[in-house]
Amino acid sequence: MTPQRQAILEYLVTEHSHPTADDIYKALSARFPNMSVATVYNNLRVFKEVGLVQEMNYGDASSRFDFVTSRHYHIICDACGKVVDFNYPVLDEIESVASQLTGFKVDRHRLEVYGTCPACQAEQAHKH
Amino acid sequence: MTPQRQAILEYLVTEHSHPTADDIYKALSARFPNMSVATVYNNLRVFKEVGLVQEMNYGDASSRFDFVTSRHYHIICDACGKVVDFNYPVLDEIESVASQLTGFKVDRHRLEVYGTCPACQAEQAHKH
DNA sequence: TCTTACATAGTAATCTTTATAAATAGTGTA
């Protein structure tokens, strides 16, 4: 557990902003001026492997990383990219249905809701 | 409606393999040796805008494109990347719940199930 | 002390996608 690794994990635990790798890199570059971007990615991979952290990727855009606490889903703003957690009963049923229909051995599922956050709604209303 | 555009759309309609942009490019390069990759992307963007085609992106990997017929969900093999459709009642409720909890104006949601396809299960069993 | 294993830094390379500019083709009009 190196200082860099600890700082990255700490950042993920304390910030609830679903940061990108670059967010983390920038936020910690004051404390670790020599830290490499590769270090951020390396550690995120390690955290993912042990299940501490979940990666959320959105096509071309940068992946976002979420420290895993309890099960929850995400809603994402199409306008500004903000990610907000919300709680909803876990959809276990869909996994067993999918498994029966396709013959897959199911491991997990991913559900995200997309829309416009309150701030961006207000901004869009202002324009008219 | 250029020949290239028609061929790309035709490929999406007839193939049910959820191809990547590169898949399409390679598949059609015999008929259109001079076709540019940009043309594939341009047309896929057009199809997306008019709602004919849905883009599915998975992080670093290439996006896959699906000709929109009826509403359905996808299950994806972690081992080989294969994408299979399956039917399940549309989860409208989660959209309204998310909207109420977060104040977002909801537009759509995305749900995918991940696991191992039958072929890859068999292959993994062989190894032991 | 020596060795082994692993983490990091720095940088190059990869890969997908987009942007840009020039060439091409189609359509409608005078």
Next chain:
DNA sequence: TACACTATTTATAAAGATTACTATGTAAGA
């Protein structure tokens, strides 16, 4: 037919995120 206008394609450069690679450093154990 000639001309202008528009959209599409091609070719290539560029962007951006992530990974690969190599050398360096560092900590723990024998």
